[in-house]
Amino acid sequence: MKQFIEGSQAVAQVVKLCRPGVISAYPITPQTHIVEGLAKIVANGELKAEFVNVESEHSAASLVLGSVASGVRSFTATSSQGFLLMIEVLFNIAGMRLPLVMTCANRAISAPLSIWNDQQDSMTARDSGWIQLYAENNQEAADLHIQAYRISEDKDISLPVMVCMDGFILTHGAEVVDLPDQSEVDKFLPPFKLENKLDVEDPKTLGAFADPSYYTEARYGIQVANSNALEIIPKVSDEFKKIFGRATGGLVEGYKLEDAEQVIVAMGSIVGTIKETVDELRAEGKKVGVLKIITYRPFPVDAIYEALKDVREVAVLEKAVSMGYAGPLYADLKSAISCKSKINKISGFVIGLGGRDITKDSIRQVYSLLSGEEVRCEFIGLDPSFEGNG
Amino acid sequence: MATLFSPGHTACAGCGQAIAARLVVDTAGPNTIIANNTGCLEVFSTKYPESSWGVPWIHSLFENAAAVASGVEAALKYLGKKENINVIAQAGDGGTGDIGLQALSGMWERGHDILYVCYDNEAYMNTGIQRSGLTPYESNTTTSPPGKVSLGNTRPKKPMPEIAAAHNLAYVATSSAGFPRDVQKKVKKALSIKGPKYLQIHVPCPLGWRHIPGATLDIAKLAVDCGLYPLIEYEFGKLTQVRKIVKPKPVEEYLKSQGRFKHIVNLPEEIKVIQEIANNNIEKYGLIK
Numbered sequence: 001m002k003q004f005i006e007g008s009q010a011v012a013q014v015v016k017l018c019r020p021g022v023i024s025a026y027p028i029t030p031q032t033h034i035v036e037g038l039a040k041i042v043a044n045g046e047l048k049a050e051f052v053n054v055e056s057e058h059s060a061a062s063l064v065l066g067s068v069a070s071g072v073r074s075f076t077a078t079s080s081q082g083f084l085l086m087i088e089v090l091f092n093i094a095g096m097r098l099p100l101v102m103t104c105a106n107r108a109i110s111a112p113l114s115i116w117n118d119q120q121d122s123m124t125a126r127d128s129g130w131i132q133l134y135a136e137n138n139q140e141a142a143d144l145h146i147q148a149y150r151i152s153e154d155k156d157i158s159l160p161v162m163v164c165m166d167g168f169i170l171t172h173g174a175e176v177v178d179l180p181d182q183s184e185v186d187k188f189l190p191p192f193k194l195e196n197k198l199d200v201e202d203p204k205t206l207g208a209f210a211d212p213s214y215y216t217e218a219r220y221g222i223q224v225a226n227s228n229a230l231e232i233i234p235k236v237s238d239e240f241k242k243i244f245g246r247a248t249g250g251l252v253e254g255y256k257l258e259d260a261e262q263v264i265v266a267m268g269s270i271v272g273t274i275k276e277t278v279d280e281l282r283a284e285g286k287k288v289g290v291l292k293i294i295t296y297r298p299f300p301v302d303a304i305y306e307a308l309k310d311v312r313e314v315a316v317l318e319k320a321v322s323m324g325y326a327g328p329l330y331a332d333l334k335s336a337i338s339c340k341s342k343i344n345k346i347s348g349f350v351i352g353l354g355g356r357d358i359t360k361d362s363i364r365q366v367y368s369l370l371s372g373e374e375v376r377c378e379f380i381g382l383d384p385s386f387e388g389n390g
Numbered sequence: 391m392a393t394l395f396s397p398g399h400t401a402c403a404g405c406g407q408a409i410a411a412r413l414v415v416d417t418a419g420p421n422t423i424i425a426n427n428t429g430c431l432e433v434f435s436t437k438y439p440e441s442s443w444g445v446p447w448i449h450s451l452f453e454n455a456a457a458v459a460s461g462v463e464a465a466l467k468y469l470g471k472k473e474n475i476n477v478i479a480q481a482g483d484g485g486t487g488d489i490g491l492q493a494l495s496g497m498w499e500r501g502h503d504i505l506y507v508c509y510d511n512e513a514y515m516n517t518g519i520q521r522s523g524l525t526p527y528e529s530n531t532t533t534s535p536p537g538k539v540s541l542g543n544t545r546p547k548k549p550m551p552e553i554a555a556a557h558n559l560a561y562v563a564t565s566s567a568g569f570p571r572d573v574q575k576k577v578k579k580a581l582s583i584k585g586p587k588y589l590q591i592h593v594p595c596p597l598g599w600r601h602i603p604g605a606t607l608d609i610a611k612l613a614v615d616c617g618l619y620p621l622i623e624y625e626f627g628k629l630t631q632v633r634k635i636v637k638p639k640p641v642e643e644y645l646k647s648q649g650r651f652k653h654i655v656n657l658p659e660e661i662k663v664i665q666e667i668a669n670n671n672i673e674k675y676g677l678i679k
Contacts (some may be wrong), residue, residue, distance in 0.1 A: 021468035022461060050464040054457065055496035062454035062493065066425060066461025069448055072468050074461070092450050198423050198446035198462060200475055205441035207449035214438050 002178050007138040007170040010177045011077075011103055011163075012037025014142045016047045017185040018101075018149050020075040022067035024052040024060045028082035029115045030167035031105040035077055057082035061089035061102075068098045069206055071199070073149065073192040076100075079167055080107035083121040087128070093160050094129030094222060096207055099152040099194070100160040101145060106268065106319075107167040108354040116355020117167040118319035119268060123328050129222040131161040131229055132297040133249070134267040138177045141165040143240065143248035144294075146180070149189050150236045156228040164296075166269040166319075168355070180244055188243050226298035233295055251300035253292040254307050256282060260289030262370055263308060265333060266317040267293040270351070270358055274317070277363035288367065293329065301336040309341040315370045317363075317380075319352045326377040345370070351380040394420060394444035401434040404603025406567040406593030406610060407509040408434070411480070413570055414507055414591075417577040418476050420445060423466075425459035427481030427490055428452040430516040431509060453489040455479040456497035456506060463502045472503060476581050480507040483524035484514045486590075487550045498557040498586045505580045505587045508550065511595040519598040523548040526618070527667060528660060529650045531598070536653040541660060546667065554588035555624040562624040566592040568610025572621060572633065592619045600649025612644040617668035620675045634679040638672060641665045 005013075011034050015023075023042070025035040042051040050067075054060045057078050064074040078086055083104055093100055104122045108114040122132060131151060135141035141163065148161040165171060196204055210218055230251065237249035255275050257263065264274050271292045281288045291307050293300070308314060316330040325331060330348030338346060349366050352358040362380050369378060394415045401408040411431055415422065423446045426432045432449045435442040450458045459479035466472040479497070481490055486508040497504060513531045514520040521534040525543045530536050534543040554562040560583045563576045573591060580587040594610050596603045613619035614633065618641060621633035641664050645651040654660040672678055 022464045024461070024464070048468075050468050052460065052464050052500065054460070055492060055499070058454065059457035059460070059493050059496055062450060062457035063461035063464065065450055065454075066448065066458035066463075067465040067468075068461075069458075070423075070462050070465030070469075072465040074465075088451060089454065096450070198448055200421050200423065200446060203420075203444060203446045205436050205443050205447045208436040208438040208441060209433060209449075210438045 002176055004174055005138070005177050005179070006033065006172060006174045007141055007165060008033030008172065009037050010138050010142045010179065011145055011165070012041060013179050014145050015075050016041050017180060017182055018146060018189055019047070019073065020049055021072035022050045022052065022064060022074040023076070024054055024063040024074070025076050025078070026054055026057045026060045026082060028057070028079045030107060030171045031077045031079040031082070031103065033171060034103055034105065057085040058089060061086040061093065064100055065089060065093050065096070065098060068100050068194070069096070069198050071192070071194045071197040074100055075102065077103035077105065079105040080109055080121045084109065084124060087125055090125050090130060091128045095218070097158045097221070097225070098160060099158055101148040101152055102160070102162050103145070104162050104164045105167045105171045106164050114354035117169055118353045118355070119164065120320045122162060122164045123320040125162070126297055126328060129159060129226070130297065131159055131226070131295070133161065133163050133295055134293065135163060135165040135170060136269060136271045136292060138170055138173065138175050140248050141170055142177055142179065143244070143246065146185055146188060147236050147240055147249045151229060151233055153192055154232050157225050157232060159222065159225050159229065164268065169269045178246065184243055188240065230298050230300060249294060251295045251303040252307055253294060255290035255292065257289040257291065257307055259287055260311060261287040262313045262315070263289045263291050263311045264315045264317055264363070264366065265291045265293065265329070267296060267329065268319070270317060270319070273358055273360060274363050277360045280360070281367060296329070299332050299336065304333060305337050305340060308337060308343060311343055313345040313370050314343055315347050315349060315366050317349045317351050317366060321350050321377065330376070345374045347375045347378070349375070349378050349380050356381055395435070396442045396444065399435045399442045400437065401430070402597050402603070404596040404606040406595060406606050407431055407482070407511060409606070410509055410567045410573060410591045410593050413573045414478070414480070414577050415445060417574045418478060418581060421474055422476040422478060423462050424448070425450070425455040425462060425479045427455040427485035429482040429485050431480070431482070433516060452485055454493050455481050455485070456490060456493040459504045460497050460500065460502045463504055477504045478507060479504055480509065482515070483508060483510040483512060484522035487523045487548045495557065498554065498559060502586055503584050505577070505589060508588070508590040509593045510590050511593045511598060513598050515595050515598045524550065527664060528654050530653055531650070541654060550590055551588070551622065551624065555627050558627045559588055559624070560585045560626060561587040564590045564592070564619070564621050566610045566614050566619060566621060567594065568607045568614060569621065576623070598650065601647055605647060609644070609647050612639060612647060615639045616641045616644045617672040617677055618644060620671045620677055622675055629675065632675045632677055635672070635677050636679050638668065638678065641668050
């Protein structure tokens with residue numbers, strides 16, 4: 001049913017439809033509306049679940065680690081500093097191969113303190129083994145959560161999945177979202193079954209330590225599961241389309257790529273602004289397209305290469321920096337496709353840190369810079385009076 | 391009797407924690423799920439692909455067993471299975487009173503039906519005998535070494551049982567590897583009570599305390615009999631039971647039994663200070679028969 005709804009409430013509604021038995025979270029802006037929504041849903045008896053308020057994000061992640069290990073589908077959500085506090089547990093959840101879904105309401109990292117959006121938080125977990133999906137709008141955010149459970153619980157993957165949605169821009173922004181029925185979700189998402197779980201009828205030891213004879217193999221297993229995910233994520237998206245009638249998810253999405261000579265690559269809500277700008281540039285006769293990265297981990301190298309192989313110039317726009325080098329998406333993309341295609345320029349741009357507005361003008365600026373010299377880590381919209389100032 | 395904590399693990403000879411952990415799980419029985427913090431116990435009992443545990447057992451990190459156990463308990467409640475299954479979280483003293491205190495306080499405050507067991511060997515033994523918040527006064531550890539201007543650890547033990555009792559728990563107790571029946575009795579009692587419980591067991595560590603492996607139980611008993619490790623029980627914040635001492639032994643006897651106090655056993659003034667700690671315990675808890 002189509003509803004005009006805030007992104008956070010849309011996510012709370014679809015998480016409810018996925019029937020988690022345990023939900024645990026610690027409040028942090030801008031994640032709060034999601035868990036407040038779920039708390040109300042549980043309080044009203046609309047979902048039978050244990051909703052556990054904990055004393056930190058570290059414990060929120062640990063608690064759902066314990067509930068998933070007990071064989072119960074679970075959910076948590078966080079942002080920014082809370083994400084960083086969780087990160088020790090996030091690596092552990094992936095290492096223990098526990099299927100779980102969490103929302104990252106993307107927000108900047110302190111210092112300086114900022115409650116506003118960028119994607120530096122989830123970027124810090126890109127090496128953790130978690131699958132990372134990025135939503136462009138609220139419909140995608142909703143749909144990706146449903147797909148995330150399917151992906152996570154696939155026995156050839158068995159890894160946690162985080163759905164990343166830009167804080168405030170999506171979490172607090174209202175738009176029309178088609179919310180599915182319970183029967184559709186039940187058809188798409190079978191009940192959760194975990195083979196290696198805590199069960200007094202079949203006692204197992206989980207989280208044993210590995211000496212050098214086994215550690216590498218355990219870590220390699222995560223890498224293999226990530227490769228499997230590259231095959232499975234598009235299939236999950238196809239099946240989603242069959243049941244829900246909407247194409248969402250998958251690895252990447254191209255926009256006006258057919259004859260594009262220049263392509264802007266990005267992920268998250270910024271893609272909407274880029275698409276609008278590209279429409280205008282197209283009207284002016286420019287052969288520009290957009291490549292949206294939906295699945296950032298595992299990194300869809302082949303899908304990206306396929307989309308960009310005939311392109312001349314690529315601009316990567318992102319809301320995060322690996323300080324001392326460049327944007328992480330730029331670095332990944334460059335290492336994946338340079339020297340392999342006709343591309344003669346890949347430039348990296350950093351934009352929208354700490355909630356700085358991204359306008360069509362800023363996208364046009366990127367476009368104009370793309371025709372100039374190749375750049376690695378160009379900050380867009382810097383106040384000129386601060387340039388070069390530490 | 392068959393045990394739920396199989397031999398063949400790699401604990402040191404005379405490890406007090408191994409003795410206490412076996413008593414705890416065997417008393418709890420097979421309908422038990424354990425969440426274990428990182429530490430000696432976890433390392434010596436679960437080296438992949440082997441495990442000593444005959445019950446479902448999970449290890450995640452150093453400081454989060456209380457939170458992981460909270461998740462296990464929440465899942466069992468969701469599944470309608472909590473009534474028949476014990477949930478135990480367990481850790482060493484550092485994992486409990488230092489790095490794990492926040493998660494533990496949260497577990498207590500939320501009222502989860504979990505027994506938390508702290509095996510107190512009074513230092514970070516797994517990493518090589520570093521000082522913890524539960525290391526006793528003037529103990530020699532690798533990070534509180536005595537030297538020309540130091541007599542070892544400068545602080546008294548963090549009062550974890552009192553901190554637990556301040557959470558108004560239905561049951562808080564201390565016990566000792568030197569008194570196996572006391573351990574069994576308190577585990578049984580704790581598991582008969584719904585809600586969060588705290589049990590702290592004094593477990594000598596031959597490696598860290600520097601005593602011969604065969605002396606573990608005697609040294610544990612000495613700690614209790616001199617008043618330095620009172621065996622007490624709190625119910626809803628009130629002291630309800632203490633193990634009485636007929637005639638307190640001098641602390642000197644306890645201190646002399648271990649290398650970690652070697653630097654003070656010839657310093658009568660320092661022994662007097664530690665005797666005062668024992669005397670205070672005796673008075674505070676009414677330990678004399």
